[in-house]
Amino acid sequence: MAAESDSLDATxxxxxxxxxxxxxxxxAEFFDNPTVPREEKTALIDEIAKSSELQPHTVNFLNVVIDNTRASLMPQIVREFETAYNALTGTEExxxxxxxxxxxxxxxxxxxxxxxITGAANVRIKTRLDPELIAGFTVQYGRDSSNFIDMSVRKQIAEITSEFEMPSVNLEV
Structure with missing residues (x-):
C-alpha cells in the first residue's frame, strides 16, 4: 500500500x-492484554498516531495488529517491513x-x-549507544549485519593487549 501511494519513505x-x-x-503487554477495554486501546493508538504524526495507513495497520493481539510481534513486523523496503529501494542498512x-x-x-563498499543506491543509518566502546564507533551492515567495521578504542586496546601477551612458559625442572 505504501508503494502504491508513493509513501514508502514516510511509512x-x-x-x-x-x-x-x-x-x-x-x-505491547497493554495492547495484547484481553482485559483492557478496546476503548482504552483506541485512545492510546490515537495518542500515538497524533504525537508521532503517523500516516493514516500506518494507523490502520496498527489497529489491525492490535485487534489481532499481535502487538508483541511489532519489532519483527518492523524488521520485515524494513527488509522489504530495502529490497524495493536498493537500500543498505x-x-x-x-x-x-x-x-x-x-x-x-x-x-x-x-x-x-556495497554499491547500494541508498544507505539508511540507525544509531545505537554503547558506553563500553570507550571511544570511536562500530558499523554493522550487509545481509543480517554480517559485515563489521570496528573503529573503537575498545578494539585498539584489545589489539595492544594481545601484542603484549606472551605465551606461557613452563618452568618446571
Missing part, C-alpha cells in the same frame, strides 16, 4: 517510530554504534563509505 519512518514505541515491553551521539556530518560520511 518506513513511521515504522521506525513504532519500533521505538514498542521496544517498551509494557506497551547500517547500524552505527558509538559512545555518544555522532554528528550528522559524521553519519553522512559513514553512509557514503558504506555506499561505496
Amino acid at each position: 518506513v519512518a513511521d515504522m521506525e517510530k513504532l519500533e521505538k514505541i514498542f521496544a517498551e515491553e509494557a506497551i 547500517a547500524v552505527v554504534t558509538s559512545v555518544v551521539q555522532l554528528e550528522s556530518q559524521d553519519l553522512a560520511q559513514i553512509a557514503t563509505h558504506v555506499q561505496n
Whole structure:
C-alpha cells in the first residue's frame, strides 16, 4: 500500500517510530492484554498516531495488529517491513554504534563509505549507544549485519593487549 501511494519513505519512518514505541515491553503487554477495554486501546493508538504524526495507513495497520493481539510481534513486523523496503529501494542498512551521539556530518560520511563498499543506491543509518566502546564507533551492515567495521578504542586496546601477551612458559625442572 505504501508503494502504491508513493509513501514508502514516510511509512518506513513511521515504522521506525513504532519500533521505538514498542521496544517498551509494557506497551505491547497493554495492547495484547484481553482485559483492557478496546476503548482504552483506541485512545492510546490515537495518542500515538497524533504525537508521532503517523500516516493514516500506518494507523490502520496498527489497529489491525492490535485487534489481532499481535502487538508483541511489532519489532519483527518492523524488521520485515524494513527488509522489504530495502529490497524495493536498493537500500543498505547500517547500524552505527558509538559512545555518544555522532554528528550528522559524521553519519553522512559513514553512509557514503558504506555506499561505496556495497554499491547500494541508498544507505539508511540507525544509531545505537554503547558506553563500553570507550571511544570511536562500530558499523554493522550487509545481509543480517554480517559485515563489521570496528573503529573503537575498545578494539585498539584489545589489539595492544594481545601484542603484549606472551605465551606461557613452563618452568618446571
